[in-house]
Amino acid sequence: MNGPEIHISFAPGLGLFVAARRRTGRSAVVTDGVSTLGHVVESLGVPLTETGRLLVDGRPVAPAHIPAAGEHVHVLGVERPQRVPGAPLRFLLDVHLGTLARRLRLLGVDAAYESEDIGDPALAAWSARERRVMLSRDRGLLRRRELWAGAYVYSDQPDDQLRDVLERFAPRLAPWKRCTACNGPLTDADKDAVRERLEQGTRRTYDVFAQCTACDRVYWRGAHHARLEAIVEDAVREFGDAAV
Template structure:
């Protein structure tokens, strides 16, 4: 780009996306005179999924704004909690976020997950078809125009990933209501109806069961329950929701 020069700065939370020399404050960018501000921001490394308001000389503009010579641009981060208008809040996670998907499901959040790498075009198309927020650490995927909505997952640690998503989108929490394996809804099940699916030790030890209405997986409060309970308790304490089993 060698057209009109603008001055641009990024909110602290966005600076990890841009080159080192652009992280300390306002820097100069030469534009081509025809590209939109949204294109300019993405060309500098920031997915538009992460961008909140764009200010030119202090006034909000749309991503379609074409920068003019001398514009002073401020790029703000997406607001938190971030509203997602027009559809029930649902998520789609890529192949690298399986643990996060299971934890969201544990909390009753609708989280579809692709356990195989089906490719960015297919993921973006699925996001659009089912109107799901695409969660990913793949910046290229988040730049795809087909996406219905998307969000970058900032950490590679599951605890931090979960906190990030819950803080950013504030989804309603209904723990113990979704299958962590397939995302289907759970329903209470009496022991007789699931007896044939239980090992002898489980049948003798436990009396309270739930079953997935889609994949028919059976759940009970087994050896891992304390660890899962801790995840649920921490999430409810910090972000609220219903604690019913």
């Protein structure tokens, strides 16, 4: 770039995206005079999905603003809880976030997920087609213009990932209402109706069942129920009452 020089600073929470020399205070950036401020911010490593207000000399501007020489830019992080207008809150998770997808579904949150790596263009198109918030740790994916909306998942630990998403978006929780395998809705199932699909020990031990209306998977309170119950209770206690 060989054009107007601006001075830019980033909110502390955005530090992981930028070079070390830009993490504190203002730093000089030479722009090309035609690129938008949004493009400049992303060229420095910060996906626009992670930015809140962009302030130029203290006043808010749109990402389409063309920086002028001498401007002082401050990039804020996303305000939480983040509201996603225009559609029911639904998510799409990339191939690396399978555990997070299952936990969101356990809580009744609509979370689409593809276990195969279908590629960034296909994921971005899916996000746009179904108006889903793309959750990913892939910064390149989150910079794709086709995305309807997106969010960076900051941790690689499922417990922290779940807390981050619930805190950021405050989705409505409806535990035990969604299939953790395919994301379809669950309905109560009569034991006799699913008997032939159960192992003998399960038929003998359990009487309460649910079934996915999309993939027909059958659920009951088996050996892992206590661990799943703990995840649900922790989430509901911290992030809101479960839906009736």
